[in-house]
Amino acid sequence: MATHEYEVVIVGAGPAGMCAGLYTGRSMLRSVVLERGFPGGELLNTEVIEDYIGFEHVLGHELATKFQAHAEKFGAEIRTSTPVEYVEKRADGRFDTKVENGDVYVSPTVIVTAGGTPIKLEVPGEIEYAGKGVSYCAICDGAFYRGHTIMVVGGGDAACEEADFLTRYAEKVYLVHRRDSFRASKIVQQRLFANPRIEVVYDTVVEEIVGKDGLMTHARIRNVKSGAASDLVATGIFIFVGFKPNTGIIRGHVEHDAAGYLITDSSMQTSVPGLFAAGDVRAQLTRQVTTAVGDATTAAIAVEKYLTARKNGAPAPRPQPMLVPAAG
Ligand SMILES: Cc1cc2nc3c(=O)[nH]c(=O)nc-3n(C[C@H](O)[C@H](O)[C@H](O)COP(=O)(O)OP(=O)(O)OC[C@H]3O[C@@H](n4cnc5c(N)ncnc54)[C@H](O)[C@@H]3O)c2cc1C
Numbered sequence: 001m002a003t004h005e006y007e008v009v010i011v012g013a014g015p016a017g018m019c020a021g022l023y024t025g026r027s028m029l030r031s032v033v034l035e036r037g038f039p040g041g042e043l044l045n046t047e048v049i050e051d052y053i054g055f056e057h058v059l060g061h062e063l064a065t066k067f068q069a070h071a072e073k074f075g076a077e078i079r080t081s082t083p084v085e086y087v088e089k090r091a092d093g094r095f096d097t098k099v100e101n102g103d104v105y106v107s108p109t110v111i112v113t114a115g116g117t118p119i120k121l122e123v124p125g126e127i128e129y130a131g132k133g134v135s136y137c138a139i140c141d142g143a144f145y146r147g148h149t150i151m152v153v154g155g156g157d158a159a160c161e162e163a164d165f166l167t168r169y170a171e172k173v174y175l176v177h178r179r180d181s182f183r184a185s186k187i188v189q190q191r192l193f194a195n196p197r198i199e200v201v202y203d204t205v206v207e208e209i210v211g212k213d214g215l216m217t218h219a220r221i222r223n224v225k226s227g228a229a230s231d232l233v234a235t236g237i238f239i240f241v242g243f244k245p246n247t248g249i250i251r252g253h254v255e256h257d258a259a260g261y262l263i264t265d266s267s268m269q270t271s272v273p274g275l276f277a278a279g280d281v282r283a284q285l286t287r288q289v290t291t292a293v294g295d296a297t298t299a300a301i302a303v304e305k306y307l308t309a310r311k312n313g314a315p316a317p318r319p320q321p322m323l324v325p326a327a328g
Pocket of ligand 1: 039046050084113115116135139198288
């Protein structure tokens with residue numbers, strides 16, 4: 001077990017973590033990016049990206065490799081296979097970031113870029129057809145289904161809103177929900193029911209995702225009331241049954257929203273001075289590669305200012321309240 005001292009520790013090497021590492025490296029800060037697996041984050045689960053500006057068509061793993069090379073060129077130190085167990089504020093105001101092998105990284109600032117995980121249906125075929133019909137992101141993958149018949153699974157706001165959104169591309173969208181009514185807000189439901197391209201399939205669960213020649217062809221579904229099984233023909237299935245931010249590593253109280261996403265001010269600082277968050281782990285309107293790297297840029301620059309203020313003996317910038325737009 002060893003102790004390492006850095007000026008900033010970055011947790012997670014997805015797009016946000018690598019971008020933060022690029023900027024802290026460029027600013028000559030002693031920084032390290034701790035990644036539990038390989039660098040890339042959700043890019044490694046994404047076949048093709050078509051909405052990252054400047055890249056009309058890029059493979060997820062290809063973009064991840066480019067991010068890593070670019071970040072390392074500017075001095076980012078990325079440690080792979082280094083899962084973080086916890087981040088905890090010390091009595092001296094710095095943070096301990098403890099990793100699985102027992103090592104502790106001590107730093108006055110931490111940027112959490114640990115992302116989140118879409119909750120899976122955990123049915124046969126879901127992993128096999130990921131990126132080949134199975135998706136967890138309508139904005140990202142909707143355009144691949146122009147003119148297709150697809151299905152959406154879920155009953156909350158996300159499922160209903162995304163079903164509506166997907167009719168921009170798909171000819172027909174089946175919305176499969178395991179209950180007989182939705183928990184989505186009324187206004188979202190009104191839009192859903194007014195959309196002639198959406199057909200709701202109530203009281204139904206997906207039991208298997210089936211395909212041929214590496215592409216999804218249909219889903220095997222079951223009505224939970226009658227017990228009857230049938231096949232629903234669709235070339236895509238968008239699963240919106242929840243998304244869990246990876247915030248369990250943070251010890252102590254940090255402000256978060258009802259779903260557990262970290263609330264930050266406009267400099268990406270959380271309610272704990274010195275603790276910053278960027279990317280999918282942060283409470284915000286949308287979660288994309290562009291927003292992740294945008295957050296990370298802000299966080300890295302804010303960290304530099306925070307450290308400079310500390311060195312000069314000035315009070316470090318404290319978290320500012322979030323500006324919430326007035327209703328109406
Ligand atoms: C299937 C799918 C398709 C998508 N397609 C697109 C698209 O086409 N265009 C687009 O713009 N966006 C797309 N997105 C969204 C985009 O991938 C994310 O918004 C982006 O990856 C967020 O980056 P991030 O760095 O915040 O988080 P992530 O990419 O989730 O990276 C987080 C990293 O933190 C690591 N980590 C987590 N916990 C720990 C720990 N305890 N210790 C160490 N490391 C840890 C993880 O291993 C991971 O590498 C897609 C998402 C999905 C799921």
